[in-house]
Each structure stands twice: as C-alpha cells, then as structure tokens.
Amino acid sequence: MPTPPAAQPRQIPTDVTLPLPGADPYAWLEDVGGDAALAWARERGEAANARLAGGGLLAEIEAEVLEVLDDDARIPYVGAAGDHLYNFWRDAEHPRGLWRRTSEESYRTDEPVWEVLLDLDALNEAEGEDWVWHGASLLRPDLDRAIVTLSHGGSDADVDREYDLATLAFVDPANGGFVRPEAKGGLAWIDRDTVFVFSAEDEASSTRSGYPRVVRRWRRGAPMSTAEVVYEGLTDDLYISAHHERTPGFERDVVTRSIAFYDSETYVLDAAGTPVLVPAPRSADVLLHGPWALVRLREPWEVAGTAHPGGTLLAAPLDALLAGAHEPVVLFAPTPTSALENVTWTRSRVVLTVLEDVRHRIEVLTPPDAPSGAWQHAALPGAPAAATLAVGAVDRDTHDDLWITATDFLTPPTLVRVDATAARPSEYLKAAPSFFDASTMRWEQHTAVSDDGTRVPYFVVHGDPAARESDGPVPTLLYGYGGFEISLTADYSGVLGRAWLARGGTYVLANIRGGGEYGPDWHAAALQDKRHRAYEDFAAVARDVVARGITDHAHLACKGGSNGGLLTGNMLASYPELFGAIVVQVPLLDMHRYTRLLAGASWQAEYGDPDDPAQWEFIRTFSPYHLLRPGTEYPPVLLTTSTKDDRVHPGHARKMTALLEALGADVTYYENLEGGHGGAADNSQAAHLAALAYAFCWERLGG
Numbered sequence: 001m002p003t004p005p006a007a008q009p010r011q012i013p014t015d016v017t018l019p020l021p022g023a024d025p026y027a028w029l030e031d032v033g034g035d036a037a038l039a040w041a042r043e044r045g046e047a048a049n050a051r052l053a054g055g056g057l058l059a060e061i062e063a064e065v066l067e068v069l070d071d072d073a074r075i076p077y078v079g080a081a082g083d084h085l086y087n088f089w090r091d092a093e094h095p096r097g098l099w100r101r102t103s104e105e106s107y108r109t110d111e112p113v114w115e116v117l118l119d120l121d122a123l124n125e126a127e128g129e130d131w132v133w134h135g136a137s138l139l140r141p142d143l144d145r146a147i148v149t150l151s152h153g154g155s156d157a158d159v160d161r162e163y164d165l166a167t168l169a170f171v172d173p174a175n176g177g178f179v180r181p182e183a184k185g186g187l188a189w190i191d192r193d194t195v196f197v198f199s200a201e202d203e204a205s206s207t208r209s210g211y212p213r214v215v216r217r218w219r220r221g222a223p224m225s226t227a228e229v230v231y232e233g234l235t236d237d238l239y240i241s242a243h244h245e246r247t248p249g250f251e252r253d254v255v256t257r258s259i260a261f262y263d264s265e266t267y268v269l270d271a272a273g274t275p276v277l278v279p280a281p282r283s284a285d286v287l288l289h290g291p292w293a294l295v296r297l298r299e300p301w302e303v304a305g306t307a308h309p310g311g312t313l314l315a316a317p318l319d320a321l322l323a324g325a326h327e328p329v330v331l332f333a334p335t336p337t338s339a340l341e342n343v344t345w346t347r348s349r350v351v352l353t354v355l356e357d358v359r360h361r362i363e364v365l366t367p368p369d370a371p372s373g374a375w376q377h378a379a380l381p382g383a384p385a386a387a388t389l390a391v392g393a394v395d396r397d398t399h400d401d402l403w404i405t406a407t408d409f410l411t412p413p414t415l416v417r418v419d420a421t422a423a424r425p426s427e428y429l430k431a432a433p434s435f436f437d438a439s440t441m442r443w444e445q446h447t448a449v450s451d452d453g454t455r456v457p458y459f460v461v462h463g464d465p466a467a468r469e470s471d472g473p474v475p476t477l478l479y480g481y482g483g484f485e486i487s488l489t490a491d492y493s494g495v496l497g498r499a500w501l502a503r504g505g506t507y508v509l510a511n512i513r514g515g516g517e518y519g520p521d522w523h524a525a526a527l528q529d530k531r532h533r534a535y536e537d538f539a540a541v542a543r544d545v546v547a548r549g550i551t552d553h554a555h556l557a558c559k560g561g562s563n564g565g566l567l568t569g570n571m572l573a574s575y576p577e578l579f580g581a582i583v584v585q586v587p588l589l590d591m592h593r594y595t596r597l598l599a600g601a602s603w604q605a606e607y608g609d610p611d612d613p614a615q616w617e618f619i620r621t622f623s624p625y626h627l628l629r630p631g632t633e634y635p636p637v638l639l640t641t642s643t644k645d646d647r648v649h650p651g652h653a654r655k656m657t658a659l660l661e662a663l664g665a666d667v668t669y670y671e672n673l674e675g676g677h678g679g680a681a682d683n684s685q686a687a688h689l690a691a692l693a694y695a696f697c698w699e700r701l702g703g
Contacts, residue, residue: 001550012633012663012664013662013663013664016659017656018626018628019626019659021616026654029046029658030593030649030654030655032649032651033643036308039655040658041654044668044670045669047666051668052461052695052696052699056220057695057699058692058695061689061694062067062687062691064498064499065687065691066684067688068494069495069499069683070090070683070687071091073591074433075413075431075432076107076112076430077115077403078102080394081138081143081395082138082143084101085104085107086117086138086475087099087101087114088100088198088499091680091683094120094249095684096120096124096132096133097117097132098114098117098118098120099117099118099120099136099148100115100117101117107429109427117165117170118168129152130681131317132153132154132674133149133151134150135148136148136149137149137187139189139402140189140191144164144166145165145192146161146165147161147178149165149186149509150163151676152182152644153644153673153674153676153681154644154674155646155667156676156677157184158182159180159182160178160179160186161180176221178195178218180197180199181199181201181222183200184199184200184206184211184212184646185198186199186212187218189418190217191244193219193220194218194220195217196217196220196243196492197216197217198214198215198216198240198242199212200213203501207237207240208235208236208601209238209601209628210548210598212240212241213234213237213240213247214231215230216229217230218228230242230275231267231275231341233257234263237253238258238259238260239256240258241255241258242255243256245288245289246249246397247290252268254266254269254271254288255267255269256311258328260604261541261602262283262298262604263282263283265277265278265279265282266288268288268318268587276322279296281299281335283298284296284297284301285298287343287345288318291317291318292315292317292318292367293318294331295314295316295344296312296313297309297310297520298524302333303326303327303328304326304327304328308328308333310331310521311332311333311334311339311340311519311520313330313332314329315329315350315367315375320371323382326568331350331352331365332363334519334521337357337518338354338518339354339355339487339517339518340353340354340355341353341516344402345396346393346400346402346420347396347397347398348367348421349364349365349400351363351391352365352646355516355517357457358445358457358459359387359490360386360387360489362404363378364379364380374572380402380425381418382422383418384406384426385406385413386407386408386414387408387517388402388406388407388490389404389405390489391403394417400419400423401418401473402418402420402472403415403416403417404416407490407491408490409436409443409459409490409491409492410443410461411492412433414432415430417429423487432492436497437502438501440464443462443490445458445460446458446460446544447544448537450513450533450537450540452533454513456510456541457517458510459511460507460508460550461501461508461509462506463501463502463504463506464498464501464503464504466473466504468504473551473552473554473555474504474506475509475557475697476505476506476507476551476557476690476701477505477511477557477558477697478541478556478557479507479508479558479559480509480512480567480568480630481512481514481562481564481567482510482512482513482514482515482526482534482561483514483515483534484514484523485520488511490509499694500697503698505697507552508541508545510538510541512538513534514527514563527606528606528607528608528615529608531607531618535570535574535622538558540572542556542571543578553577553578553579555701557580557581557583557700559697560583560587561587562648562677565588565648566589566622566624568582568584569587569589569624569625570622572624572628572634572637576633576635579635580636580700581635582637583640584637584638584639584653585640585679585689585693586640586641586642586648586651586653586679587602587648588603589625589655590626590652590656591624591625591626592616592623592625593651594619595609597648597649598647598649607619607622610623622654625652625659630662635700636662636666636667636668637660637665637671638670638696639656639657639670640669640671640672640689640692640693641672642673644672644674645676645679646676653671668696
C-alpha cells in the first residue's frame with residue numbers, strides 16, 4: 001500500500017469568519033445549478049481526481065470495483081408475476097440497464113434466457129434523455145401493462161409512464177396512456193382503466209417537505225388535473241399516498257397519511273369512497289392482508305386492558321378492529337437482545353425476520369381459521385443458516401413461497417426458495433461469485449461501552465494479512481449510520497472486499513443507537529435531544545478498536561453517508577483526535593438550515609425543529625457546520641455529494657468544504673453531476689465514487 005505523504009506543517013487560521021444562523025458567508029453555494037456554484041464544484045472535483053490519481057491506486061481500485069458491479073455472475077434478483085420472473089440488470093454493455101423477464105424454468109438454469117422488455121440505454125439515445133430506472137408496477141391480474149418509473153439523472157423526482165408489455169412500447173397519452181409528469185410522487189393501479197395518482201407537481205399539491213399532499217382517482221382518458229380527490233392531507237404532513245389491495249376476496253383501497261417519519265394514519269375506503277381510519281397508534285405501522293390487520297408498535301400501547309411495549313407485533317381481524325371490538329393477539333414480543341426487523345406476508349402465512357444480537361433468525365406464523373382461534377408459531381423449515389437473512393414473498397397473493405438470501409461478511413450470497421408451509425423441500429437457486437479470496441480473513445463481534453454505560457455491539461472483519469507491507473498498525477475503516485431505525489448487519493460486499501480487505505485493511509461496522517438493531521427503543525434512544533448518544537456510541541467503538549490493539553487512531557478512518565454523513569461530520573467536528581481520515585458522503589451538515597433545504601423538513605421527527613429556539617439549543621450541539629473552530633487540527637477529510645441529489649441538498653457538503661478550506665484543513669471535495677441521493681446514476685459512476693473513498697483512505701492512512 002502507498003505510504004502517506006510526510007506531514008507538512010500547516011498554518012491553521014485563527015481569524016476565520018464562522019457561519020452563524022442568519023449570517024452565512026457560504027450561502028451562495030446553496031444555488032444548486034448556479035454558474036458560480038457549479039464552477040466552484042467542478043474545480044474541486046477536478047483537483048480531487050488529479051490528486052488521488054497519483055500513483056495509479058485510484059484507477060486500480062476503480063477498475064476492480066467496476067468489475068464487481070458489472071460481473072455477469074452476480075445473482076439476478078427477481079420478482080414474480082404470473083408465469084414470469086422480472087429483473088432489472090446493469091452491466092458494462094448496458095450502463096443504464098435492462099428491464100427483462102424469464103420463466104421460472106429458465107431461471108433455474110445456469111444461463112437463463114431473458115426477454116428484454118425495456119433497454120434504458122436505447123431509450124435514452126432515442127429520446128435524448130438521461131433516464132435512471134426507478135422501478136415498475138404491473139397491472140394485475142392481466143399482467144400486460146406496467147407503470148414504469150424513470151428519473152432524470154437519479155433524482156427523487158421522477159416520471160411515471162404506462163408501458164404495453166405486448167407491444168413493448170409506451171402507451172401514447174393521446175390514446176389514453178397514463179403519464180405522470182416529473183415530480184415526487186407516484187401512480188398505483190386500481191384496475192385497467194383507473195389509477196391512484198399522488199404527485200407534488202406544484203405548491204398546492206405538495207407538503208412542506210416537497211412530497212404529495214393529495215391523492216386522486218384518475219380514470220383513463222381524462223386529464224390528470226380533473227381526477228377526483230380521494231384524500232387531502234395537510235401542508236405540514238409528510239407524504240400522502242394510496243394503493244389498491246387485491247388479495248382475492250379481500251380487495252380494498254387503502255390511503256396512507258404519513259404525518260411525520262414515525263407518525264402515520266391508515267384509512268380504508270368504504271363502499272361510498274369515504275376514508276375510514278384504522279384505529280391504531282399513529283406511531284405504529286399497520287399491515288393489511290386478507291382479513292387481518294397487523295399492528296407493529298414503536299411505542300407502548302394499552303388496548304383491551306393490556307399494555308404492550310414498543311417493538312411488539314399484534315394481530316386482529318380488520319373488521320373487528322374497525323368496529324372497535326378487538327382484543328389483539330401478540331405475534332411477537334421483544335426481549336433485551338431481540339427485535340423484529342421485518343414482516344412478510346405470503347398467501348397464508350406471516351413470516352417474521354428477527355434480529356437476535358444483530359444476527360437473523362426466521363419464524364413462521366399460521367393464522368387461525370377463525371378469529372377466535374390460536375396462531376401457530378414455528379421456525380421456518382428449510383431456512384438456510386447465516387448471520388444475515390433477507391426474506392421476501394415470491395407472490396403473496398397466489399402462494400406461500402419465499403425468496404431467502406443468506407450471507408455474511410465473507411460468504412457470498414446464496415439465493416434459496418423456501419415454501420413457508422413446508423409442503424416442499426427448500427430449493428437452492430443461485431449463488432454469487434467470490435469477488436475476493438477470504439481464506440485468510442475472519443470476522444468477529446465485540447461490544448464497546450458508551451459514555452452512559454450502554455453496551456454497543458460492533459463487527460470487525462480482518463482483511464488479508466499477507467497483503468500488508470508492514471507489521472505496524474492496520475489501516476482500519478469504521479462505518480456507521482445510527483438513524484431512522486435502520487439496522488446494519490453482516491453483509492457481503494465484493495466492493496469492500498476488493499478495495500479494502502484484500503489489500504490488508506480491517507473493516508469495522510458499528511451498531512450504534514439510532515438504528516433498529518434492538519428495536520424502536522434503540523432508535524428512540526438517539527432521537528432529537530438524545531442525538532449525541534449516537535455519536536458517543538460511535539466514538540466509543542473508535543476507542544475500543546484501539547484499546548483492543550486492532551489499530552491506532554492515526555490508522556483509523558471512518559465513513560458514512562446521508563444520516564451517516566451527519567455522523568462522520570460530527571466525528572470531524574467533535575472527535576477529530578480519534579481519526580486519521582474521515583469520509584463524509586451525501587451528508588446533512590448545516591442543521592440550522594436543513595429543514596429549509598429540499599426534503600429536510602421531513603426529518604424533524606429524527607432531529608428536531610431548528611426554527612424553535614429551544615430545540616435549536618440541542619440541535620446546534622450536533623450541527624457540524626456550526627461546530628468547526630479556527631485553530632483546531634482536523635484530520636484529512638473527503639466530502640462527496642451529487643448535484644442531482646434532491647433529497648439531501650448538495651449545499652451541505654459544498655458549504656462545509658468551503659469552511660474547511662478557510663480553516664486551512666486538508667479537505668478534498670467531489671461532486672457528481674448525476675446520481676441523486678445514491679450518488680451515482682450507473683455502475684461506472686458508482687465505481688468512481690467508491691474508488692475515491694477507498695483511495696483517499698489508503699493514501700491518508702497508508703499501509
């Protein structure tokens with residue numbers, strides 16, 4: 001590995017003008033498409049490429065990563081509909097991708113025969129566009145039409161267009177084809193000639209967060225503007241949407257009013273089209289299927305004289321729930337070491353994915369034939385054994401089969417098809433290739449103790465020791481997220497393996513508070529005025545890996561994106577002594593302005609409202625943009641973002657970079673012109689972004 005350049009004495013300014021609420025010298029960088037701001041971003045991006053390209057490591061890693069992303073031996077994950085399995089695929093010849101399908105019989109072979117339904121690269125060439133795939137929804141039960149969703153450059157705002165699967169062409173709007181113009185929102189099939197439309201196309205139809213506020217029922221041939229209003233939310237709501245439940249015998253229309261991230265209401269439309277509220281706590285998730293309603297609690301709920309803690313899953317007949325005559329049955333109750341991560345319906349079963357100390361197990365529940373009967377619980381017969389198990393229904397309306405993907409840090413994913421009723425044995429389908437030699441590698445799990453005494457689990461993956469050129473401290477990369485109840489588990493990454501582990505690096509994955517590893521309480525422990533707990537947890541893990549002798553602080557880097565970019569931004573601002581390098585990707589950083597930038601207002605439940613002076617008092621303690629100080633020695637930092645990110649504003653990363661430059665810090669900045677919040681619109685862009693991060697860490701930490 002390259003030896004880092006000799007440290008050069010830096011003049012650290014002590015007289016820099018710091019940004020203050022209402023007086024920000026770098027506010028001009030919030031002009032996303034402004035000529036001056038774009039010129040500023042391009043200049044720094046070119047400098048980043050030029051500097052990191054020295055020595056050839058950037059190009060070497062980029063080529064290895066792109067080989068992983070484009071490899072034809074990857075598992076083509078599919079969704080079932082009728083007699084076909086559908087897949088979206090990108091490779092070197094099709095950088096924007098192919099939407100395609102095959103039969104179940106062909107999929108079982110080593111080389112399935114695919115029918116291409118839509119070639120995005122050909123479409124872009126024909127239309128002169130920069131479309132990025134956002135998905136497709138098939139019309140059921142006919143399966144001859146689809147709503148295809150496309151985005152310009154990968155932004156969250158997208159376009160819905162009706163597609164004919166018989167002619168393999170878009171249905172002309174002049175002939176009644178459904179087309180939703182570019183905006184955040186969507187279309188959802190009701191029947192062949194009717195869809196729900198919810199679209200934030202103007203201020204009147206948008207929430208303050210920039211998402212849809214109104215759901216309409218749109219009939220073929222009529223202008224979208226004349227579609228009848230089904231439900232209208234409030235401007236301060238987050239997102240209003242609707243869908244049609246088509247389980248045979250239990251067809252119904254459902255409206256979801258998302259008031260905030262963890263605050264929603266579910267409505268069922270009655271025969272007259274009137275929304276009827278499903279009575280459940282607004283903080284809970286409501287899952288409807290067939291005659292049943294499942295209620296997944298985030299907070300305690302007392303019902304029918306019984307108190308249920310957050311993290312509990314309850315079941316009740318929907319009709320009884322709507323009538324107020326219900327005594328819910330407990331399907332899952334959390335423990336100090338276990339949490340419910342996912343609920344999957346099949347035709348006749350409920351399948352639970354449970355995290356037990358951040359490792360998965362699967363349970364199958366069988367509903368009773370009568371509402372008063374008992375639910376049956378069992379382990380899933382034929383489930384593969386692995387630290388991480390991803391579960392999905394093959395087609396919940398027609399049968400009980402499951403897709404299960406099994407993996408860990410060093411074991412490539414295996415795809416198995418399992419019958420939840422155990423009527424048939426499990427069927428092995430596909431295995432991903434090994435992208436790196438893991439024979440000399442190992443992984444383990446440890447715990448660190450945070451400032452308040454909480455034990456925080458983390459994983460350590462030791463790379464190839466033979467690849468290292470020295471016996472000194474091992475370059476180590478610490479990754480975390482810690483927000484929005486998202487759990488981080490032991491997943492295989494060919495990119496990480498090639499770029500980091502195979503070169504002798506160590507990787508650490510921190511399961512800090514704010515995530516969902518131990519259920520909603522683990523998440524709530526780092527909300528708003530408790531946000532600092534997530535950062536204390538991450539810092540505790542950083543100290544613990546050093547205390548265990550895994551590395552030292554000079555050879556420890558951290559990396560995170562989005563909310564994880566806020567995490568690593570706080571490491572830079574408040575814990576600079578713990579790290580030798582920091583990577584901050586598509587981040588939030590200016591927490592005084594975040595609610596006024598793009599979708600920021602939608603995250604107040606997570607962070608708080610900075611316009612409330614009392615809340616700003618705690619928010620400012622984790623606003624990295626306002627925590628940087630002159631005269632402080634900061635570790636080298638790489639910031640990356642996307643001009644097309646219409647979720648987290650690129651101004652966060654731009655302004656932080658400008659301030660760091662003024663402070664004399666070692667800062668590298670790269671802005672991709674496409675890619676949306678994911679940062680990249682195709683595999684080549686993703687490979688370049690990944691290579692920038694890994695090459696930066698190798699350069700700064702050395703070997």
